[in-house]
Amino acid sequence: MEHAYIYDHARTPRGKGKPDGSLHTIPSVRLATTVLSAIRDRNQLDTGLIDDIVFGIATPVHEQGQCLPRIAALAAGYDERVAGIQVNRFCGSGLDACNIAAAKVMAGQADFAIGGGCESMSRTPIMSDGGAWTSDPQLAFATHFVPQGISADLVATKWGYSRGDLDAFAVRSHQLAAQAQQQGRFLGSIVPVKNLLGEAVLAYDETVRPDCRLEHLQSLKPSFAEMGSKLGFNAIATQRYPEIEAIEHRHHAGNSSGIVDGASAVLFGSRAAGAKAGLRPRGRVLSFAEIGSEPTIMLTAPAAAAQKALARMGMQPRDVDLYEVNEAFAAVPLRFADALGLPVDRINVNGGSIALGHPLGATGGMLIGTALDELERTGGQTALITLCVGAGMGVATLIERLA
Numbered sequence: 001m002e003h004a005y006i007y008d009h010a011r012t013p014r015g016k017g018k019p020d021g022s023l024h025t026i027p028s029v030r031l032a033t034t035v036l037s038a039i040r041d042r043n044q045l046d047t048g049l050i051d052d053i054v055f056g057i058a059t060p061v062h063e064q065g066q067c068l069p070r071i072a073a074l075a076a077g078y079d080e081r082v083a084g085i086q087v088n089r090f091c092g093s094g095l096d097a098c099n100i101a102a103a104k105v106m107a108g109q110a111d112f113a114i115g116g117g118c119e120s121m122s123r124t125p126i127m128s129d130g131g132a133w134t135s136d137p138q139l140a141f142a143t144h145f146v147p148q149g150i151s152a153d154l155v156a157t158k159w160g161y162s163r164g165d166l167d168a169f170a171v172r173s174h175q176l177a178a179q180a181q182q183q184g185r186f187l188g189s190i191v192p193v194k195n196l197l198g199e200a201v202l203a204y205d206e207t208v209r210p211d212c213r214l215e216h217l218q219s220l221k222p223s224f225a226e227m228g229s230k231l232g233f234n235a236i237a238t239q240r241y242p243e244i245e246a247i248e249h250r251h252h253a254g255n256s257s258g259i260v261d262g263a264s265a266v267l268f269g270s271r272a273a274g275a276k277a278g279l280r281p282r283g284r285v286l287s288f289a290e291i292g293s294e295p296t297i298m299l300t301a302p303a304a305a306a307q308k309a310l311a312r313m314g315m316q317p318r319d320v321d322l323y324e325v326n327e328a329f330a331a332v333p334l335r336f337a338d339a340l341g342l343p344v345d346r347i348n349v350n351g352g353s354i355a356l357g358h359p360l361g362a363t364g365g366m367l368i369g370t371a372l373d374e375l376e377r378t379g380g381q382t383a384l385i386t387l388c389v390g391a392g393m394g395v396a397t398l399i400e401r402l403a
Contacts, residue, residue, distance in 0.1 A: 098397065
């Protein structure tokens with residue numbers, strides 16, 4: 001089997017995913033062409049060598065439909081022989097897209113492939129695509145469906161993460177992200193987004209709050225309490241988990257992931273293809289895994305996905321230098337650390353989605369890039385990237401830095 005090497009990665013800054021966000025006026029396809037153009041131009045790459053572009057898009061409707069990565073490749077001026085495909089595994093879409101691109105190389109069926117994703121959450125709101133799980137009452141009842149926010153509060157209640165624990169983790173996310181920004185740790189990966197006049201509209205992650213303090217978060221009301229009580233979701237969750245007397249609602253906008261716009265791209269290739277193109281590999285994919293889990297609690301699968309990916313390499317959690325665990329809600333990385341017996345200081349050392357935002361389909365590619373950059377900065381050897389996924393799933397990717 002071939003190795004899949006990582007040659008480069010690029011991402012847009014994350015823009016606030018609301019009408020007043022800096023990237024709201026930029027169509028999804030422009031976000032995608034921004035990162036595809038950067039991969040080509042920074043590597044002086046003949047795009048005719050790329051076999052496929054695999055993008056994660058969690059809401060693949062309206063302007064994010066019609067196989068956006070293929071259209072974006074054409075818009076970016078790529079060779080017309082370059083194919084494109086988009087995939088959807090909810091929040092895990094971008095990491096799965098990278099795994100699929102890497103798998104094509106590992107199977108010897110692609111010389112180069114680009115993985116990544118795109119999501120303009122201000123222009124194509126989450127849940128715009130509908131779906132049976134939320135719209136079919138019989139199915140929702142049979143599977144004990146609850147929204148993710150209820151699941152997050154269920155995790156916090158079940159494992160005893162207090163409001164103070166969650167808020168403290170959120171403050172940590174903002175402080176570490178602000179430090180990373182100040183020290184220029186993201187500059188090698190961020191590609192400024194420009195308007196039609198060629199003017200930069202955003203060159204940095206827009207939602208980081210360097211001044212975030214516990215007292216700021218303590219005044220925020222829980223986001224999911226009314227939904228849980230008035231719509232009956234608390235009762236559904238406690239029916240599935242009868243050991244819990246009542247759900248304590250502890251998550252709010254300040255300790256949950258930010259809604260943002262953005263895109264990412266990661267260039268994977270074989271050793272021979274890289275040598276032919278005059279490129280030096282920066283890392284390689286060691287293994288990846290995906291897994292299903294109980295769908296009501298929904299957010300605990302990253303630990304199992306990580307263990308599955310590690311087992312394929314005969315490794316233990318302690319063998320990994322660095323973890324990127326998507327901060328969908330503060331309880332997710334806290335539970336991940338406890339489940340694997342890891343110190344929190346090895347997780348999300350440059351902040352996470354609570355501070356930086358979570359552009360659904362793009363996040364996985366962004367996290368691979370963040371992890372690889374940090375390994376190079378610190379001299380670490382291995383990193384594991386993982387995300388929780390709607391409907392009770394998890395995905396994980398284990399990478400290695402090359403000297």
